[in-house]
Amino acid sequence: MIEHKTQVRVRFAETDQMGVVYHSNYFVWFEIGRTSLLREAGLPYTKLEESGILLPVVTAQCDFLKSAKYDDVLTIHTRMEEKPRARIRLDYRVTNEKDEELATGFTIHSFIRRDGKPVRPPENFRNIMAPHFPD
């Protein structure tokens, strides 16, 4: 298992006229969570892209439990529980400064080449992940 935490401060641009964060922004924060996890694991997404591998979102889901407000400092908790195979799944939790859970969700990704063809996880990705998922 790999776990990672990163923080974002809510931008004014992310609010809507309900006075809280517009819901689609959570998916942008999930992306920040997973790219931050990859960067810390030693494989920045930019490296993956340079090697010709993209990691598009196949499925995304979010349950919205409590509103995030402008200027809140939020923690995005990202977790990869299952050993990556043809697809990988990441789970997310978003909490605020009072440690209240605002949202939970997940994304599923496939590995593809620039031409759109699905591929197995590349070697640098497998090597980085292996120690976290002992058999």
Add this chain to the structure above:
Amino acid sequence: MIEHKTQVRVRFAETDQMGVVYHSNYFVWFEIGRTSLLREAGLPYTKLEESGILLPVVTAQCDFLKSAKYDDVLTIHTRMEEKPRARIRLDYRVTNEKDEELATGFTIHSFIRRDGKPVRPPENFRNIMAPHFPD
């Protein structure tokens, strides 16, 4: 059941460096689908808000099947299958000009007052929906 179709043209701002639409924009299009459905049903969301009722997203999910490209004209198919109760569910399909299915998804919404308190669907909403969901 209520069904509705509306169209969007993909904006340059909605693309990302993979050369296709960034995934979180589909949730914005879903919002366009459901507000367009409500407007056509005779109850614009602005009216609902004026009566003090908000309809926040409780859950949002999307499966991404095929990429949308800049300048594509997409059709958002929105469908309410179940009679609205404390919560309502809307299902979406996004297709392109070749009638290819790009994404499918759903959102679940609750009715709340401005102070955040959950309420039953308001009368104007129930009246508008009733003919579409005969017992």
Add this chain to the structure above:
Amino acid sequence: MIEHKTQVRVRFAETDQMGVVYHSNYFVWFEIGRTSLLREAGLPYTKLEESGILLPVVTAQCDFLKSAKYDDVLTIHTRMEEKPRARIRLDYRVTNEKDEELATGFTIHSFIRRDGKPVRPPENFRNIMAPHFPD
């Protein structure tokens, strides 16, 4: 001179907690105005890109006069007054259904190749524009 009008309906996602449209969205609408002008003139931006020419924004300015609200149907008036040379300038006005002026602004663009090198306006662009700017 070339003039063009196109419409957008304000999305919920485009509002902020002031209850009006977040200001940076006007620059996205300006982009819709100019790509719509190009499409109608017979040269969709996708065609320009296919020929290897990009038209990045060099300068963007907007004066915000009056707020746009959720669900408003706005008209984006786009105008190219000067014959395109190494750079082109487009002027914009955004009006609402009451014909109130909400914003005015402009953008300046250069023509570049994919490698970033500045180029003269391509021939297809010059041919399309010539009749609108007689000497």
Add this chain to the structure above:
Amino acid sequence: MIEHKTQVRVRFAETDQMGVVYHSNYFVWFEIGRTSLLREAGLPYTKLEESGILLPVVTAQCDFLKSAKYDDVLTIHTRMEEKPRARIRLDYRVTNEKDEELATGFTIHSFIRRDGKPVRPPENFRNIMAPHFPD
């Protein structure tokens, strides 16, 4: 004069199909710069809003000099040079890790009440700013 620096890391969502940051995002970063300046000066924008004062953008301009790329860590330099009166002006510079200047711009803001009526800068704002602008 007040000067302030803050950093942002470029999000994937902020790129477009040219492979660089979509231009309207700079205006969102300018907002991060000025709210960060206010927070550090001791007057978070949330406090200003609680006292019923809003600070909408009246004019925004940006010159785009060089592209920002995904995952770049950028510095937003924000500067208030003139003593705030009915209107305030903020100037911005965005630089990357190699200290290259990517963009320069400014925004002008007015002070208004929730009902839209223009007001003088509120007392807490004037008190915070006074030491930075000795006569």
